[in-house]
Amino acid sequence: MPETLDIRVPDLGDYADVPVIEIPVAPGQPVAKDQTLLVVESDKATLDIPSPAAGRLVEMLVGLGDAVSAGTLVARLTVEAPEVRTEPAPAPAPAAPPPKPQAEAGCDLLVIGGGPGGYSAAFRAADLGQRVILVERDATLGGVCLNVGCIPSKALLHVAAVTEEAVRLAAHGISFGAPTVDLEKLRSFKAGTVRRLTDGLAQMARQRKVEVIRGTARFTGPSAVSVALHGGDTRDVTFASAIVAAGSSPVALAMLPDDPRIVDSTGALELPFVPRRLLVIGGGIIGLEMATVYSALGARVDVVERLPNLLEGVDRDLVAVWMKRNAHRFDRIRTGTEVMAAEATPEGIAVSIAGEAEPQTYDLVLQAAGRRPNGANLGLDAAGVVLDGGFVPVDAQMRTNVPHILAIGDLNGQPMLAHKAVHQGHVAAEVAAGHRAGFDAAVIPSVAYTDPEIAWVGLTETAAKASGRAVEVARFPWAASGRAIANGADYGLTKLLFDAQTKRVVGGAIVGPSAGDMIGEVALGIEMGADATDIARTIHPHPTLGETIGLAAEAGLGLCTDLPPVGRR
Numbered sequence: 001m002p003e004t005l006d007i008r009v010p011d012l013g014d015y016a017d018v019p020v021i022e023i024p025v026a027p028g029q030p031v032a033k034d035q036t037l038l039v040v041e042s043d044k045a046t047l048d049i050p051s052p053a054a055g056r057l058v059e060m061l062v063g064l065g066d067a068v069s070a071g072t073l074v075a076r077l078t079v080e081a082p083e084v085r086t087e088p089a090p091a092p093a094p095a096a097p098p099p100k101p102q103a104e105a106g107c108d109l110l111v112i113g114g115g116p117g118g119y120s121a122a123f124r125a126a127d128l129g130q131r132v133i134l135v136e137r138d139a140t141l142g143g144v145c146l147n148v149g150c151i152p153s154k155a156l157l158h159v160a161a162v163t164e165e166a167v168r169l170a171a172h173g174i175s176f177g178a179p180t181v182d183l184e185k186l187r188s189f190k191a192g193t194v195r196r197l198t199d200g201l202a203q204m205a206r207q208r209k210v211e212v213i214r215g216t217a218r219f220t221g222p223s224a225v226s227v228a229l230h231g232g233d234t235r236d237v238t239f240a241s242a243i244v245a246a247g248s249s250p251v252a253l254a255m256l257p258d259d260p261r262i263v264d265s266t267g268a269l270e271l272p273f274v275p276r277r278l279l280v281i282g283g284g285i286i287g288l289e290m291a292t293v294y295s296a297l298g299a300r301v302d303v304v305e306r307l308p309n310l311l312e313g314v315d316r317d318l319v320a321v322w323m324k325r326n327a328h329r330f331d332r333i334r335t336g337t338e339v340m341a342a343e344a345t346p347e348g349i350a351v352s353i354a355g356e357a358e359p360q361t362y363d364l365v366l367q368a369a370g371r372r373p374n375g376a377n378l379g380l381d382a383a384g385v386v387l388d389g390g391f392v393p394v395d396a397q398m399r400t401n402v403p404h405i406l407a408i409g410d411l412n413g414q415p416m417l418a419h420k421a422v423h424q425g426h427v428a429a430e431v432a433a434g435h436r437a438g439f440d441a442a443v444i445p446s447v448a449y450t451d452p453e454i455a456w457v458g459l460t461e462t463a464a465k466a467s468g469r470a471v472e473v474a475r476f477p478w479a480a481s482g483r484a485i486a487n488g489a490d491y492g493l494t495k496l497l498f499d500a501q502t503k504r505v506v507g508g509a510i511v512g513p514s515a516g517d518m519i520g521e522v523a524l525g526i527e528m529g530a531d532a533t534d535i536a537r538t539i540h541p542h543p544t545l546g547e548t549i550g551l552a553a554e555a556g557l558g559l560c561t562d563l564p565p566v567g568r569r
């Protein structure tokens with residue numbers, strides 16, 4: 001029989017009448033031993049009040065702002081396990097059946113999805129001492145990012161960039177001859193890159209004693225899931241907390257027929273063949289990265305984008321640089337229009353585009369028109385979790401409306417980026433383990449790993465203008481960078497935005513090789529509240545492309561000596 005356990009505030013040292021500032025658990029929720037029930041704050045420190053036992057919270061007797069002292073009755077738990085009682089347990093009746101072993105399928109934390117969000121959450125929670133079960137429906141850990149996203153695409157983009165750079169070197173006196181493509185070898189290089197990382201994850205899960213169950217999880221209640229195992233069996237798992245990290249899938253356009261010559265990003269990364277003509281539907285990051293790969297392999301590429309611009313959301317001056325460098329790849333870039341219909345013919349896929357009289361025929365069509373969250377097939381309604389258009393809304397602690405169920409990564413909203421998922425995974429693991437944590441990142445950088453790369457973070461000039469926010473814009477053209485000229489990248493541009501009043505950096509964007517590697521400095525500057533002087537007076541190594549960030553800040557302050565004097569630019 002469950003017993004009720006009164007929870008009282010422990011000895012607070014010299015403090016009395018301290019206010020409750022956080023209540024991370026709600027009545028009805030299961031709690032683990034040592035999980036934080038309340039946080040109180042004195043004028044010197046905050047203090048977590050942990051649960052002395054595992055059980056279920058029946059009643060919370062205090063509210064936010066209430067003053068408590070040592071001995072104040074704050075909550076009531078029901079506890080099942082006799083060993084966690086505060087008084088000696090009576091000896092069990094000899095005839096009583098043994099309690100159902102919970103250890104078999106129960107855990108402190110269940111994580112659904114082994115992508116960047118899920119594995120990061122599982123590993124962090126295990127490092128915090130939680131007993132973690134991770135359920136993943138695919139054969140390997142790593143999710144979209146490692147298996148069919150960030151990593152294989154970057155392996156191919158690296159090859160594309162080197163191939164094109166080698167061709168460009170002919171202008172500097174070094175010729176290698178025309179590249180020949182061995183698709184089989186390229187596929188195996190890509191697969192080897194992915195395998196190395198996914199094998200590493202499996203090993204790290206073992207080292208942390210995270211139990212990985214291969215199968216598809218579905219909620220059957222607020223503290224239980226049923227996992228359909230790959231062999232056909234099912235396994236029930238109960239948990240004190242759960243982190244749902246089920247990710248997203250490519251949007252499939254309804255007007256496209258079912259044909260192997262029409263692929264999404266996963267299909268395109270398999271490199272089925274090098275098409276003569278490729279149509280990319282969607283001019284966002286994923287579409288343009290794949291366009292870069294196929295173009296480097298020899299395809300001619302067309303792009304159709306519904307929005308008025310490619311890379312919507314990036315400032316036009318940077319996109320203009322990108323367009324100039326990429327003009328050679330494309331036969332046609334059609335923006336502000338859309339694909340109306342497509343027909344599979346023996347010659348190829350005949351695609352009708354709005355506003356065009358004749359359909360165009362392509363050997364391969366890539367649909368890269370966005371991704372949708374995987375919220376619908378998890379049975380979340382059985383747990384009482386509310387969805388919003390397939391996304392799972394969360395608070396800053398990554399908690400859903402059911403506080404012991406958290407959701408992270410692509411599943412909880414935009415931007416759908418791996419580094420956001422990882423960061424949220426760590427926050428969610430810490431919250432689930434009873435720590436005080438929250439997602440309070442000021443900015444999340446974005447990068448298109450095309451050739452050249454475009455990276456941006458924080459406020460854009462376009463958004464500042466639209467919102468009427470007063471900013472100062474500082475630009476450093478790479479034509480004035482020794483390293484960029486030496487590298488054949490004098491077309492690049494680094495731009496910083498400073499708040500007009502405080503002079504703090506509020507945004508930045510870079511177009512040029514390695515832009516993605518450099519944008520982190522701008523993100524750090526924004527997070528740290530750095531102003532133009534902080535960035536300009538930080539000595540950057542010379543000659544580097546990263547130096548252009550310091551030089552842009554100098555330009556903003558009017559003290560850059562690598563540019564013509566102010567007034568003559």
Ligand code: FAD
Nearest residue numbers: 113115117137143144145149150217247409410416417418
């Ligand atoms: P996912 O990686 O989608 O992982 C979710 C996991 O949950 C999957 O493994 C899935 O099998 C599993 N799952 C789902 N439902 C269940 C269930 N019911 N039971 C068990 N398991 C389940 N982002 C970047 O930041 N940088 C990039 O360069 C980049 N490049 C990309 C390139 C491409 C081509 C694509 C498609 C995406 C790219 N992304 C990139 C986006 C990035 O991959 C995602 O943002 C990231 O993978 C999201 O991580 P996640 O953990 O939220 O979900």
